[in-house]
Amino acid sequence: MKITNIKVGVEFNRLLSGHPVFAGDGYKLISPCQHFLQEIYRLGVERECDFVDYYSGSIKTIFRSYTKGRYKPFLNAMEELKLLEIKPGYYHCATNPEKSRCKRYKVLDLGKRLLEDEEVAYLRDLHNDPQIRRRNLQNRSKRKGKVVPTGDVAVDSTNKMLWDLKLDRAKLDKIMASHEFTDGERDSIRFSLLRYEQGDFKGVERNPKDGRIHHFWVLMKSEIRGAFFLNDRKIRTHTLDIRACHPVFWANYVYDFYKRTYKPVMESGLPVMDSTSIYPSGNHPVIPSLPIPPHYLGIDGDILVKEKNRWIAFWTDENTDPREIIAQEIGFTKDMVKSSINSALNGSRNRLGEWLAARYPCLFMVWDCTDVKLTGNEIAKQFETDIMLNPDFFHYAECLGVRIMPEHDGVSVFAKTRQ
Numbered sequence: 001m002k003i004t005n006i007k008v009g010v011e012f013n014r015l016l017s018g019h020p021v022f023a024g025d026g027y028k029l030i031s032p033c034q035h036f037l038q039e040i041y042r043l044g045v046e047r048e049c050d051f052v053d054y055y056s057g058s059i060k061t062i063f064r065s066y067t068k069g070r071y072k073p074f075l076n077a078m079e080e081l082k083l084l085e086i087k088p089g090y091y092h093c094a095t096n097p098e099k100s101r102c103k104r105y106k107v108l109d110l111g112k113r114l115l116e117d118e119e120v121a122y123l124r125d126l127h128n129d130p131q132i133r134r135r136n137l138q139n140r141s142k143r144k145g146k147v148v149p150t151g152d153v154a155v156d157s158t159n160k161m162l163w164d165l166k167l168d169r170a171k172l173d174k175i176m177a178s179h180e181f182t183d184g185e186r187d188s189i190r191f192s193l194l195r196y197e198q199g200d201f202k203g204v205e206r207n208p209k210d211g212r213i214h215h216f217w218v219l220m221k222s223e224i225r226g227a228f229f230l231n232d233r234k235i236r237t238h239t240l241d242i243r244a245c246h247p248v249f250w251a252n253y254v255y256d257f258y259k260r261t262y263k264p265v266m267e268s269g270l271p272v273m274d275s276t277s278i279y280p281s282g283n284h285p286v287i288p289s290l291p292i293p294p295h296y297l298g299i300d301g302d303i304l305v306k307e308k309n310r311w312i313a314f315w316t317d318e319n320t321d322p323r324e325i326i327a328q329e330i331g332f333t334k335d336m337v338k339s340s341i342n343s344a345l346n347g348s349r350n351r352l353g354e355w356l357a358a359r360y361p362c363l364f365m366v367w368d369c370t371d372v373k374l375t376g377n378e379i380a381k382q383f384e385t386d387i388m389l390n391p392d393f394f395h396y397a398e399c400l401g402v403r404i405m406p407e408h409d410g411v412s413v414f415a416k417t418r419q
Contacts, residue, residue, distance in 0.1 A: 009121070012030070012115075013030055015083075017030070022074075029067065032062050032063050032066055032071075033074050033077075034118075037111055037115060038115055038119075041107040041115055045188050046188070051085075054103065054105055056103070082108055084105060086104075087104035119190055136197060140199035143199045143200075144163050147159055150205070152206065157394050157403075157404075161403060161414075164230045164232070165196065167193075168228070175224055192219065192220040192221065201215065203215070209377050212389075213389065217412070218408060230403065234402070234414040234415055235416075239411070241410025244323070245379075245383075245384055246341075246375075249382075250345055252308070254308070254363050254367045255363075258301075307362050310360075323341070326355060332351065340352045346376045347375065388410065389406060397413075402415040
């Protein structure tokens with residue numbers, strides 16, 4: 001991968017040029033080094049972590065056009081210059097377990113400062129220097145030309161909208177001046193603006209784990225989304241989402257698991273094997289091992305249905321806020337409930353989990369037999385995306401003369417002012 005759309009900072013260039021590994025033709029490696037450092041910094045901000053897992057094959061791709069993939073001497077040089085910290089050993093990649101050959105990297109304070117200074121200067125020059133802006137637009141146009149339609153209405157619509165986005169700089173300045181953003185939030189905003197300006201919208205596809213489309217707009221701070229509009233003069237007028245999406249669908253998810261896994265066994269009247277059994281030979285029908293232990297098989301299906309209906313009614317009542325009710329019952333504030341409910345539904349043992357077990361014991365019992373850590377991804381895949389990424393939803397918006405940008409359990413609605 002040849003790095004053609006990156007401007008190396010003067011101070012960064014001066015620092016690396018003084019190291020022996022960048023002597024002679026080695027100066028050409030300064031550009032991919034800065035690109036790698038930017039990637040680690042950006043991922044650390046997006047994932048809210050210090051050390052970032054980064055697959056060795058991806059690093060080889062960055063350096064391949066320069067060194068046929070050799071990169072260790074240059075990363076070691078950045079570590080010696082106190083730009084980067086490399087954690088010893090290899091790790092399984094947190095975001096992609098199949099890519100297990102990963103080291104962990106952290107951009108140190110000096111590296112952050114040099115990158116921040118250069119990125120701020122680059123964004124300023126894009127606005128003020130016609131030559132730099134023209135060159136960037138040419139590179140952006142090349143990237144746009146490589147986008148190939150997939151046939152997936154949601155993916156293709158999202159891709160088109162990302163490229164149709166325009167930035168109102170005056171409005172952005174007002175937003176930045178009127179909010180007190182933390183350093184981490186400012187980092188996130190800067191990375192979002194860089195990705196927008198450079199057309200770095202790669203990876204617009206459905207994630208196989210949760211079915212969602214993870215893209216640049218979702219990662220952007222919500223406060224600055226109002227500074228963008230579409231090239232047909234449509235502005236972001238509303239956000240439409242499913243209230244408490246994952247809690248709402250939790251009971252359906254648990255009940256569907258029950259119907260697939262538990263109910264057929266009970267209705268069959270066949271014996272259930274324990275986890276140590278071996279499949280018998282011959283024609284004797286036996287149900288294979290199940291995730292539900294035998295002593296749980298006495299669950300009353302009618303009670304389970306009643307609990308499911310009660311749960312759904314609780315979360316969809318338009319006249320009450322379920323989070324306020326839970327807060328009163330367990331002594332939390334509403335904000336504490338809001339931050340705890342999703343972690344509880346993904347297996348964290350907290351007060352919300354205790355409340356679930358007490359109020360909905362049958363649902364909790366069945367759910368506890370699932371792989372609870374996958375609850376969030378499964379709800380997103382089975383329920384949320386079926387609604388928010390439904391092709392008919394996009395076609396309906398088009399019939400109304402508006403456009404929608406997916407935001408996982410919601411969408412941004414773009415419309416003309418009179419609409």
